[in-house]
Amino acid sequence: xxxxxxxxxxxxxxxxxxxxxxxxxxxxxxxxxxxxxxxxxxxxxxxxxxxxxxxxxxxxxxxxxxxxxxxxxxxxxxxxxxxxxxxxxxxxxxxxxxxxxxxxxxxxxxxxxxxxxxxxxxxxxxxxxxxxxxxxxxxxxxxxxxxxxxxxxxxxxxxxxxxxxxxxxxxxxxxxxxxxxxxxxxxxxxxxxxxxxxxxxxxxxxxxxxxxxxxxxxxxxxxxxxxxxxxxxxxxxxxxxxxxxxxxxxxxxxxxxxxxxxxxxxxxxxxxxxxxxxxxxxxxxxxxxxxxxxxxxxxxxxxxxxxxxxxxxxxxxxxxxxxxxxxxxxxxxxxxxxxxxxxxxxxxxxxxxxxxxxxxxxxxxxxxxxxxxxxxxxxxxxxxxxxxxxxxxxxxxxxxxxxxxxxxxxxxxxxxxxxxxxxxxxxxxxxxxxxxxxxxxxxxxxxxxxxxxxxxxxxxxx
Amino acid sequence: xxxxxxxxxxxxxxxxxxxxxxxxxxxxxxxxxxxxxxxxxxxxxxxxxxxxxxxxxxxxxxxxxxxxxxxxxxxxxxxxxxxxxxxxxxxxxxxxxxxxxxxxxxxxxxxxxxxxxxxxxxxxxxxxxxxxxxxxxxxxxxxxxxxxxxxxxxxxxxxxxxxxxxxxxxxxxxxxxxxxxxxxxxxxxxxxxxxxxxxxxxxxxxxxxxxxxxxxxxxxxxxxxxxxxxxxxxxxxxxxxxxxxxxxxxxxxxxxxxxxxxxxxxxxxxxxxxxxxxxxxxxxxxxxxxxxxxxxxxxxxxxxxxxxxxxxxxxxxxxxxxxxxxxxxxxxxxxxxxxxxxxxxxxxxxxxxxxxxxxxxxxxxxxxxxxxxxxxxxxxxxxxxxxxxxxxxxxxxxxxxxxxxx
Numbered sequence: 014x015x016x017x018x019x020x021x022x023x024x025x026x027x028x029x030x031x032x033x034x035x036x037x038x039x040x041x042x043x044x045x046x047x048x049x050x051x052x053x054x055x056x057x058x059x060x061x062x063x064x065x066x067x068x069x070x071x072x073x074x075x076x077x078x079x080x081x082x083x084x085x086x087x088x089x090x091x092x093x094x095x096x097x098x099x100x101x102x103x104x105x106x107x108x109x110x111x112x113x114x115x116x117x118x119x120x121x122x123x124x125x126x127x128x129x130x131x132x133x134x135x136x137x138x139x140x141x142x143x144x145x146x147x148x149x150x151x152x153x154x155x156x157x158x159x160x161x162x163x164x165x166x167x168x169x170x171x172x173x174x175x176x177x178x179x180x181x182x183x184x185x186x187x188x189x190x191x192x193x194x195x196x197x198x199x200x201x202x203x204x205x206x207x208x209x210x211x212x213x214x215x216x217x218x219x220x221x222x223x224x225x226x227x228x229x230x231x232x233x234x235x236x237x238x239x240x241x242x243x244x245x246x247x248x249x250x251x252x253x254x255x256x257x258x259x260x261x262x263x264x265x266x267x268x269x270x271x272x273x274x275x276x277x278x279x280x281x282x283x284x285x286x287x288x289x290x291x292x293x294x295x296x297x298x299x300x301x302x303x304x305x306x307x308x309x310x311x312x313x314x315x316x317x318x319x320x321x322x323x324x325x326x327x328x329x330x331x332x333x334x335x336x337x338x339x340x341x342x343x344x345x346x347x348x349x350x351x352x353x354x355x356x357x358x359x360x361x362x363x364x365x366x367x368x369x370x371x372x373x374x375x376x377x378x379x380x381x382x383x384x385x386x387x388x389x390x391x392x393x394x395x396x397x398x399x400x401x402x403x404x405x406x407x408x409x410x411x412x413x414x415x416x417x418x419x420x421x422x423x424x425x426x427x428x429x430x431x432x433x434x435x436x437x438x439x440x441x442x443x444x445x446x447x448x449x450x451x452x453x454x455x456x457x458x459x460x461x462x463x464x465x466x467x468x469x470x471x472x473x474x475x
Numbered sequence: 476x477x478x479x480x481x482x483x484x485x486x487x488x489x490x491x492x493x494x495x496x497x498x499x500x501x502x503x504x505x506x507x508x509x510x511x512x513x514x515x516x517x518x519x520x521x522x523x524x525x526x527x528x529x530x531x532x533x534x535x536x537x538x539x540x541x542x543x544x545x546x547x548x549x550x551x552x553x554x555x556x557x558x559x560x561x562x563x564x565x566x567x568x569x570x571x572x573x574x575x576x577x578x579x580x581x582x583x584x585x586x587x588x589x590x591x592x593x594x595x596x597x598x599x600x601x602x603x604x605x606x607x608x609x610x611x612x613x614x615x616x617x618x619x620x621x622x623x624x625x626x627x628x629x630x631x632x633x634x635x636x637x638x639x640x641x642x643x644x645x646x647x648x649x650x651x652x653x654x655x656x657x658x659x660x661x662x663x664x665x666x667x668x669x670x671x672x673x674x675x676x677x678x679x680x681x682x683x684x685x686x687x688x689x690x691x692x693x694x695x696x697x698x699x700x701x702x703x704x705x706x707x708x709x710x711x712x713x714x715x716x717x718x719x720x721x722x723x724x725x726x727x728x729x730x731x732x733x734x735x736x737x738x739x740x741x742x743x744x745x746x747x748x749x750x751x752x753x754x755x756x757x758x759x760x761x762x763x764x765x766x767x768x769x770x771x772x773x774x775x776x777x778x779x780x781x782x783x784x785x786x787x788x789x790x791x792x793x794x795x796x797x798x799x800x801x802x803x804x805x806x807x808x809x810x811x812x813x814x815x816x817x818x819x820x821x822x823x824x825x826x827x828x829x830x831x832x833x834x835x836x837x838x839x840x841x842x843x844x845x846x847x848x849x850x851x852x853x854x855x856x857x858x859x860x861x862x863x864x865x866x867x868x869x870x871x872x873x874x875x876x877x878x879x880x881x
Contacts, residue, residue: 019879021871032874041856041879046871061868071868072880074859078873081865087878092854110741114822117829118854121846124839397706439848458855462848472844 019073021080023049041075049080092118096149096461122461125468126150131445132452133463134209136432138162140200143210146457150464153209153300154201155364155454156432159281160217162197163190171222174277176252187280194281198288202299206292209300211364211432211454212285213343214278216306218266220256229253262378267307267343271317278305282321286328286336293334301338304364308342311355318359341428344416345369353416354423362428363420364454367435371400371409401434404441410448417448430454439466446470484526485543487550488519493794498523500714502573505814512793514786514811518554519568519718520547522686524575527712530690541683547717548682555719560678564601565594567611567720570685572692574713577815581701582713583622583692585685586755587615587720591676595659599652602725609655611722616662616674619681623688624670634661682717689715721810723803724755728776731756731803734769734783736791739799739819742826746787748800750775756801756812779809790814795836796845797827821850 019041022031035042050059056067063082065071072085095103095115103115134155135146143154163171170190177183202210229250236243258264271278285301292299303321308314318340329336341362344350350370353363372378379401382390390396404410413431420427430452435441437459445453446467455463491499491507499507503521510516522540529537552558557566567589572582590598590612599608613635620626638650638658650658666674675681692698693713702709723731734748749766752775773780783802786809790798799817803810819827828842837845856877859865 018881019877020875023871035875040875041877042875043871044874046869048869049871063866063868070880072859072865072878074873075856075875075877075879076853076858076873078871080868080871081859082868083866084880085865085878086860086863087857087880088860089857090855092851093856096855110743113829114742114826114854117825118851120829120832120839121825121843122851124843128840128843391703394709442848459852461855462852465843465846465851466848469843469847472840 021073043073043078091115125465128471129467131467134452134454135457136454140204143201143204146460149460151460154205155211155430157212175219191284194284195287198285199291202292207298211302211304213304213306214281216267218261218264223253226253268305268313279324282324286325290332303338303340306343309346309348311359314342314359347374350412350416354419357420357423357427365431368433374409403438404435406444437463442466443470484523484540485547486521496575500573503714503716509811516811517719517721522715524712524714527690559589560594562593563597565589565597569718571716572689572713573716575711576707581698583689585618587611588681589678590615605652609652613659620666623684626669686715721803721805725806728806729804734800736787736798739817739823742823779804782809821853824850
């Protein structure tokens with residue numbers, strides 16, 4: 014999807030995963046084109062009265078859902094140019110009408126910025142995305158997912174961590190990863206210098222970093238058949254089988270990982286602390302916030318927090334600098350929301366992970382809902398809109414309200430935000446304003462939308 | 476007295492206002508507002524959404540509605556000075572749906588209620604145009620048969636085509652009064668054959684059945700689908716507007732048009748619109764003939780044009796927003812048939828909001844409320860050059876805006 018110019022699917026709806034991800038990435042997407050017949054074998058497709066094959070050019074319009082054969086010239090958006098590069102760049106070769114449009118957007122967005130109470134941050138995992146979002150008006154990073162730093166060519170390194178048989182072996186594997194993570198954090202902190210950057214410690218289950226079970230099982234079986242050595246694959250297979258979970262969404266992930274995989278969170282926080290030191294040395298103003306995912310009990314946060322603070326103090330002493338990071342938690346389990354007062358005693362901030370909170374409160378997984386019964390629920394009127402697109406105010410929203418009120422009551426200075434797709438959804442932004450959160454965080458492309466809606470939310474309350 | 480008997484189900488246009496969309500629907504509320512602004516609106520009244528909800532909950536007309544309808548019709552007749560079904564000079568009305576939220580083309584409308592075998596002669600004499608009268612009658616039977624009596628519309632269009640074929644002509648306009656009188660006879664036979672009843676000659680029966688049909692059109696499959704897509708609640712019901720007919724097809728001094736106080740596509744300042752001489756509203760929408768610009772209309776009929784411009788300015792000042800307007804000129808007399816705050820593109824929304832701030836018609840806070848994040852998102856994506864030649868294959872669901880090739 015990253016490589017694609019645009020996305021066209023024959024199945025699915027506006028809330029299917031492909032569509033959601035496409036919106037987050039700012040990619041054009043048309044879904045559910047049911048008359049599109051794809052022949053995966055022949056790598057061809059038939060649509061209406063046109064046939065095309067892999068390599069042929071088609072054009073898709075994500076505002077109308079139309080699909081055209083061949084190349085259709087594209088006109089760039091002057092408004093995007095203004096948001097990215099400023100008024101002067103947008104005026105450069107614009108006619109009078111275009112200039113009027115850009116000026117109108119500038120004035121109304123400016124007014125929204127003047128009156129809004131909600132801050133708008135972005136979800137960004139790398140410096141480049143953070144810089145882009147900052148241009149678009151982001152006032153910090155609300156969510157940096159560190160798992161993205163373990164993918165691609167670094168996957169073998171995290172594999173070594175997972176497969177380690179001894180403390181020493183694991184330590185060595187961590188040591189290899191640390192400088193890479195640190196450099197990622199330096200980039201991110203530099204792009205958002207002077208603004209808060211919330212870094213979430215590792216969240217997904219470890220088996221997500223390992224190859225597919227069937228694939229290794231086949232490799233091992235083939236090797237055995239041929240009497241070839243396959244020690245590495247056999248170890249890998251054993252690990253995959255050991256880590257296999259019936260229901261990974263509710264399995265060993267989030268803070269649970271931090272508590273049962275020794276050294277994992279310490280590694281990450283050490284890398285973060287070292288990155289902060291580097292930024293301070295370079296004259297920067299890093300504002301790190303460390304976020305612990307999937308907390309359900311204050312005890313989990315307490316234990317992790319003690320470990321993290323020790324690591325930060327260690328790094329500070331090593332470099333003879335003063336370091337203090339706010340440490341907070343995601344609120345993405347009903348139990349966390351309902352015991353917010355207790356958790357707030359240990360947390361400097363809450364960030365509502367409303368995507369997981371929706372899944373865990375409704376008790377369904379997003380992929381299953383969207384693939385299996387979303388259409389039926391829409392038909393029967395149980396949903397009027399996907400709860401993953403617009404926050405379910407009366408259910409999930411109620412948990413947000415409880416956690417906000419009880420959290421603030423326990424710790425008046427508690428900072429409150431939301432990260433996830435809902436942070437860029439207009440209706441949800443209005444809800445978060447009403448509840449009294451401090452900020453929303455959304456994908457870079459949604460930042461201007463969230464700014465505008467945060468301003469409109471103020472007027473709605475009048 | 477039981478409370479239900481006091482429920483007011485009918486509001487004359489002069490008794491309502493634009494803030495009563497819940498009760499009178501969008502069209503009814505705006506017709507009331509225009510009436511009270513002193514604009515030339517054909518006299519009429521609105522049956523409330525409450526009456527519709529009451530009907531739909533029990534599948535029967537609220538008992539008080541019939542009584543109130545009699546009173547409203549008589550008041551209308553006194554106001555206009557003509558009676559429904561009068562064989563000499565009949566009052567004709569349209570029965571139009573109009574929900575709180577616009578649902579274009581989703582629900583039913585019946586025009587020319589009040590015509591029958593006798594009053595058609597009166598209309599022919601008064602208009603001095605027998606062809607017009609018979610054409611109006613055949614349109615009534617066709618619309619009534621289709622929407623009220625549930626006869627497949629193709630039954631009528633086939634018969635109409637057969638009449639043209641028999642005469643060896645291609646255009647509707649080549650059928651004269653005698654031809655159309657024969658078409659009416661054929662249509663009446665078709666009604667009897669397919670609906671197993673005669674086309675009702677009693678105007679009040681026509682009116683009652685048409686009102687009922689509009690109520691029921693709220694729950695058609697396509698209306699339900701539309702509401703689901705647009706997130707419009709299913710329990711609102713529709714209002715029904717009974718409006719005195721005015722005709723844009725009474726010769727070259729008549730016509731009908733659509734106008735916008737600003738360009739809804741780009742947001743450009745200055746009025747914008749289309750006019751079609753000697754035509755009825757449905758002809759403009761269908762795009763049968765080429766339309767004139769508003770400037771050309773101004774040259775054709777300066778008096779009506781001046782009055783239209785004056786009305787448009789009044790409406791925009793009053794609504795403090797872009798208005799779209801449907802109007803008809805009947806033999807040199809301008810009638811305003813509909814207005815509403817106009818739908819617009821994302822670009823037009825931003826431009827118009829700021830223009831109105833600069834014209835000091837609204838505050839910057841109000842301007843901000845008139846644009847949305849959704850619209851801003853649309854403006855951020857590149858788009859296809861609409862003037863480029865292109866071959867459309869299929870249409871899917873728009874999931875993430877923008878234009879991409881590859």
